Amino acid sequence: MATKIKRTLLYIALTLLAICCMIPFALMIINATRTGSEIANSFSLVPGKALADNWATLSSYFDLFKGMRNSLIVAIPATLLTAYFSAMTAYAMTVYKFKGNKLLFGVIVVFMMIPGQLSLIGFYDLVTNLRLVNSYLPLILPSIAVPGTVFFLRQYCETVLPMPLLEAARMDGASELHIFHKIVLPILSPGIATMSIGAFIGNWNSYLIPLILLNSPDKFTLPVMIASLNSSTDIMRNQGAIYLAVAISVIPILIAFAFCSKYIIGSITAGGVKE
Amino acid sequence: MDKKIKPQKKKDLNRTAYFFILPFVITFLVFSVYPVVRTLYLSFTDYKGFGVPDLTWLDNYARVFKDKFFWRALFNTVRIWGVNIVLQLGLAFLLTIVFSDIKYKVRGLSIYRALFYLPNLIAATSVAFLFKTLLDWKYGTVNQMLVGSGLMNSATNWLGSTVTAPLVVAVISAWMWFGNSFIMLMAGVQGINKDYFEAAAIDGAGRWKVFAKITVPLLKPILLYVTITSLIGGLQMFDIPFLMCGGTIGNPSGSTQTVVMYLYKFGFETNQVGFASAIAYALFMIILVLSVLQFKWMNKKEK
Numbered sequence: 070m071a072t073k074i075k076r077t078l079l080y081i082a083l084t085l086l087a088i089c090c091m092i093p094f095a096l097m098i099i100n101a102t103r104t105g106s107e108i109a110n111s112f113s114l115v116p117g118k119a120l121a122d123n124w125a126t127l128s129s130y131f132d133l134f135k136g137m138r139n140s141l142i143v144a145i146p147a148t149l150l151t152a153y154f155s156a157m158t159a160y161a162m163t164v165y166k167f168k169g170n171k172l173l174f175g176v177i178v179v180f181m182m183i184p185g186q187l188s189l190i191g192f193y194d195l196v197t198n199l200r201l202v203n204s205y206l207p208l209i210l211p212s213i214a215v216p217g218t219v220f221f222l223r224q225y226c227e228t229v230l231p232m233p234l235l236e237a238a239r240m241d242g243a244s245e246l247h248i249f250h251k252i253v254l255p256i257l258s259p260g261i262a263t264m265s266i267g268a269f270i271g272n273w274n275s276y277l278i279p280l281i282l283l284n285s286p287d288k289f290t291l292p293v294m295i296a297s298l299n300s301s302t303d304i305m306r307n308q309g310a311i312y313l314a315v316a317i318s319v320i321p322i323l324i325a326f327a328f329c330s331k332y333i334i335g336s337i338t339a340g341g342v343k344e
Numbered sequence: 345m346d347k348k349i350k351p352q353k354k355k356d357l358n359r360t361a362y363f364f365i366l367p368f369v370i371t372f373l374v375f376s377v378y379p380v381v382r383t384l385y386l387s388f389t390d391y392k393g394f395g396v397p398d399l400t401w402l403d404n405y406a407r408v409f410k411d412k413f414f415w416r417a418l419f420n421t422v423r424i425w426g427v428n429i430v431l432q433l434g435l436a437f438l439l440t441i442v443f444s445d446i447k448y449k450v451r452g453l454s455i456y457r458a459l460f461y462l463p464n465l466i467a468a469t470s471v472a473f474l475f476k477t478l479l480d481w482k483y484g485t486v487n488q489m490l491v492g493s494g495l496m497n498s499a500t501n502w503l504g505s506t507v508t509a510p511l512v513v514a515v516i517s518a519w520m521w522f523g524n525s526f527i528m529l530m531a532g533v534q535g536i537n538k539d540y541f542e543a544a545a546i547d548g549a550g551r552w553k554v555f556a557k558i559t560v561p562l563l564k565p566i567l568l569y570v571t572i573t574s575l576i577g578g579l580q581m582f583d584i585p586f587l588m589c590g591g592t593i594g595n596p597s598g599s600t601q602t603v604v605m606y607l608y609k610f611g612f613e614t615n616q617v618g619f620a621s622a623i624a625y626a627l628f629m630i631i632l633v634l635s636v637l638q639f640k641w642m643n644k645k646e647k
Contacts, residue, residue, distance in 0.1 A: 076448050083442070083450070086435075087459040090523070094462075096485055097474055109483035112492065158368040165361030173365065180376055182635070186580045186604050187628045190386060190611050190621045191379030207375075214372035245360040274467035276583050281612055292469040296587055311477050318470045326465055330458040333465070337524060338531040 094319065101313040108308045119309055126310040133317050135287065136294035143205050143279075143290055144272035147212035151268045152261050154213045159222035160253050163230065174223075177216040186277075193281055203284050212272070218264045225260040266329060267336035270322070291318050387621035397618065404622035414623065416598060417606040418630070420510060424585070424602070425578030427514035428521070429571065435518070436525035436570075444533045444559065446541070447551055457530070460523035468520075468583035475516055476588045479503060503588060506599035513585050513600055517578070525570050532566035533559060568642045572635050579631055580604050603627050 100108050103117030127133065162170055196207045230253065238248050254261070276292040283289055289297065295318050298311060326333060387404055389397035408414050439460070443453050463471070478485045479502040487499040502508050536559065544554045582604040585594060592609040594601025603623065611620030 072447065076450070079442055079448060079450055083439075083452075083456055086439075087456060090459050090462050090519070093474055093478060096478060100477075100485065108485070112485045112488040154367050154371075158365050161361045161364035165357055165364075167358045167361040170361075173369070176372075180372075182576070183380065184576055184580050184628060184631055186582075186607065187624050188376065188379035188383055189607070190617055190624060191382030191384075192375070193611070194382055194386065194617070195375075195379055211371060211375035214368045214376060216372075216376075219368065245357070245364075249364070270465060274465075274469075276467065276469050292467045295467075295473060296469045298473060299587065299591075308477055308480070308483060311473060315470045315474050315477075319466050319474075322465050322467075323462075326458070326462065330461075331454075334454075334457060334461060334527060337461070337527050 094323070097312050097316050097319070100309060101316045103309050105307040105309050108312075117309075120313070123307070123309040123313045126307050127313050130310075131286070131294055131297070133291070133294065133314060136289055136291040137317075137321070139288060140273055140291040143208045144269055147209045147272045148265050148269040150209065150212040151215050151218055152265045155215060155218040155222050155264065156254060156257050156261055157249065158219050159226050160230075160249060160257070162219070162223050163226035164232070164235065177220055180216045181220060189277070189281070192278075196282060202282060203288060204282075205288075207282055208275075208279060208290075212268070215268065218268065221264060222257065222260055225257065229256055229260070231256075263332055263336045266332050270333070273322070383621045383624055386618050387625050389618045391618040391621075393615040393617045400618070404619050405626070407619060408622050408626045413598070413601075414603070414606060414626070417594075417601050417603045418627075420594065420598075420600060421579055421581060421602040424510050424514045424517065424581060424600070425575065427511065428517040428578065429574055431515065431518035432522045432525050432574070433567075433570070435522040436529050439522075439526045440529040440533060440563075441555065443530060444555075445551060446545075446554070453530070457523070457527055460526055462523070463520045464524050466520075469587060471516065471520065472584050472587035475512070476503070479512065504596055506596055509589060509596060509600050513581075513588065516584055517581070521574065525574070528566055528570050529563060532563045536562050564642060568639065571642075572638060575634060575638065576631055579627060579634075582608070 095114075096112075099114060099116050101123060102120040103113070104119040104122065107113070107117055107119070161167075162174065192207075196202055199207075201207045235248060235252065238252055239245075243251070274292060275290075276296065279290045279293050280296070283293060286294075286297070295314060298314060386397060388399055388401050390400045390403070391397035439456075442448070443450055443456075479487075481487065481499060481501040481504060484499075484502075486502070487496070490496040491499060500508065502512050540558050540562075541554060544558060549557070581602045585600040585602055586592065586605050586608070589595045589600040592601065592605045592613060594605055604627075607620050607623045607627070610616040610623065
């Protein structure tokens, strides 16, 4: 009996904690439908009727859908490049014996430890010298080389790739690239999918690098656009519009999470936990 | 016939390997290695963002060392991270105890896990704006709720005091990251060989003893991993305080100015690029030393 009561208390505590994780988003969605003065006067869990007005206010400041499109233009190619080239590199490091393999692995491990901000200044300097400021290329191209993803997929290759199958394909005269595309990629796809979701969310949410590289508002990605709310003081008076802007930036991720939370959770432990 | 082909084939295979890793290696050299080396070089110069940099060797580092605002920024960052890691790991640990308990057998791990992890998925910019608006002194929903329910007599200016502003940043960071830590710890528990638990049960060990003698020691590597990654990430904190606390100033009176905000100020606002580079390397050295110390400490405790 005591066990039963304690268990119930545990569930209540857990549910309260879960509510703590959700309530800011709930308030965000509710407040997005209320007028600025309603929000300023009292708090409510009942949605208001000002959604359309807030939307009109918001869209007079900027085009959030454009920001979303810009974010997709960066995040989709970046994710695809990470997925394809990480798999290719990891595969080559696992199945071929070549000079420099160990060195490459060592460098990858070291760069996984190096904090990203260390290279921020040098990276900006490089982009300036290449005259690529305000271009999406320096946001996309570096995704070809993501050490953490290669590190994970290399381990993954070691556990899932059936060497005899590859050998058999080679005997049949299949070219190495053909083997990679037709046999290796499909076998690796669960691991690649896991890493890709993580990569996509990382790219979609990225703020600091786009902030320093993009300087024309029509190129702003969604986080940079949302952050530019800070400087437009007029809109700060209308909290409803701010909540709406934040809600629009958050809802796609919430929807994505509802459908593939399993993969997302899988991607967290993939990088860290080793047997 | 086989024997004839093999040496040639082997050579081809090696060549294929280089062809396969080439895109990675080139991109890596250009966009990862070069910027790190370039930043190091610039840290020895008086580079202002244009023209030819003049070598000043260790001048920037001497300046960083003597700069009380750098140390203040470091102190702020460590303080925010410290509060955050205690909350984050404490909560994650508690949840791990609950979900791995053999007596209560709490269900619904995957649902709770997903909900706890949700805040981590949202862009820091959106989180910052959401909380900045919710915590607004005069019109914020949080104050309305606290005053309305009688928990507080008058509205608190959360982001206006040097005590509460860093605390708010720390709590938001913990809110964003405890689910992540919990998932890591829980994965660690699930990775522990069931035989240990069965053997302990046969020996009649109580659940707290099992937890202290089996679960915690075996979780140590993951605990270390979570803490170090959190430290490396935490010392680079930027988005949340930058967006919630008035840009690189770190309002009020610099109490939320982190090292990377300080770096950003010199690198991208006042164009003292050489100095900013030295700040980056000073931060890197500190992260390196702390990681090594932490690693040694955790290993020592194990013995």
